[in-house]
Amino acid sequence: MLKVLILTIAFTSVICTGSYEAIDVDEYFSEQRNDEIYAAARLKLDQTIPQDFQFLKVESIERQIVAGFNYKFFVSFKNEQSIHLYVVRIYQDLQNNLQVYEPELINQKEYL
Secondary structure, three states: OHHHHHHHHHHHHHHHOOOOEEEOHHHHHHOHHHHHHHHHHHHHHHHHOOOOOEEEEEEEEEEEEEOEEEEEEEEEEEOOOEEEEEEEEEEEOOOOOEEEOOOEEEEEEEOO
16 A cells, blocks of 8 residues: 555656656647747737847747646847847646746847
8 A cells, every 4th residue: 555655656746747848849830729828928028028129039949748738938039239048938727827927038149
């Protein structure tokens, strides 16, 4: 009985702490159901990124399956002097509610 309990706890822990998997950006955007998720990410980015920066591209997308989905969007923006890479995290629960977290600047490259 104790072995079953330990195995159950270990299995549950593995399921709940799954790692992020990379998603092909083109494949992600080809699925119409993802529009709402990306739109929420862009809205949060547009509210946060300085006005003198322009959208450059979505560099990559990662997804983690838990009790819902965790997404990470890595998005680059540029201005005349630099390129900034931001990550914005989104949690989508099983009822399709979205929780969008503040974007984080994770890298910046200055032009010479």
